[in-house]
Amino acid sequence: MTYTQIAIFAVLFAISFDLYLFNTQLLKRKVFWTSYAIIVGFQLLTNWWLTSRNIVMYSPDAIIGLRIASAPVEDLLFGFALVLGVLTNWIRLGASDKR
Amino acid sequence: MIVFTVIGSFWLEVFLKVGVLKQFKRVALAIAPVAFLFIAWDKYAIANGHWFFDRDQILGIYGPFCIPLEEYLFFIVVPIAALMTIEAVRTTKKHWKVYE
Numbered sequence: 001m002t003y004t005q006i007a008i009f010a011v012l013f014a015i016s017f018d019l020y021l022f023n024t025q026l027l028k029r030k031v032f033w034t035s036y037a038i039i040v041g042f043q044l045l046t047n048w049w050l051t052s053r054n055i056v057m058y059s060p061d062a063i064i065g066l067r068i069a070s071a072p073v074e075d076l077l078f079g080f081a082l083v084l085g086v087l088t089n090w091i092r093l094g095a096s097d098k099r
Numbered sequence: 100m101i102v103f104t105v106i107g108s109f110w111l112e113v114f115l116k117v118g119v120l121k122q123f124k125r126v127a128l129a130i131a132p133v134a135f136l137f138i139a140w141d142k143y144a145i146a147n148g149h150w151f152f153d154r155d156q157i158l159g160i161y162g163p164f165c166i167p168l169e170e171y172l173f174f175i176v177v178p179i180a181a182l183m184t185i186e187a188v189r190t191t192k193k194h195w196k197v198y199e
Contacts, residue, residue, distance in 0.1 A: 002149070003149045010140070029195070029197055031188050031195040031196075031197055032185070038188070039184055054156075055156045059149055062148070082133065082174075083178075086178040087185055089133060090129035090185070
């Protein structure tokens with residue numbers, strides 16, 4: 001599989017955990033989208049740094065080639081899945097401390 | 100870049116008292132399974148040449164599965180930064196409910 005395919009798969013995986021398996025429903029919460037908006041800004045900054053200086057490089061065969069802030073657009077999917085996955089798990093574990 | 104992420108987010112712990120680091124066990128449990136999957140992906144992507152690193156710009160220390168140390172730190176620091184961010188938002192916007 002290519003980076004593009006795995007990234008899409010990872011996003012779907014994270015979404016299914018949030019909405020169906022753990023039922024944390026973060027995707028329906030303002031608190032999630034506000035946090036994600038803050039995170040994605042910093043992600044673009046770090047992505048730009050890591051890719052524009054060629055610290056990390058990508059095989060042209062593994063990505064579709066569309067780039068945002070010098071990094072492959074797949075990185076945004078990757079980051080979204082990572083953030084949603086961790087936050088879903090965090091909220092699930094904190095269910096006893098409801099607020 | 101990891102240092103940047105730490106500086107960018109860990110002040111939330113101090114000033115907003117989000118208290119993420121106090122819940123060490125919850126942090127570890129929240130991150131471990133997700134980080135495990137992403138590290139497996141990382142291993143696959145490195146092995147298949149999806150992405151590669153400039154040897155001159157990494158420390159050159161490799162962890163298990165020949166993955167650079169920086170990658171392991173990335174999968175620990177970035178999730179902690181995300182947790183601090185959401186807890187900071189929750190601290191600031193207490194009326195935004197997470198649970199119904």
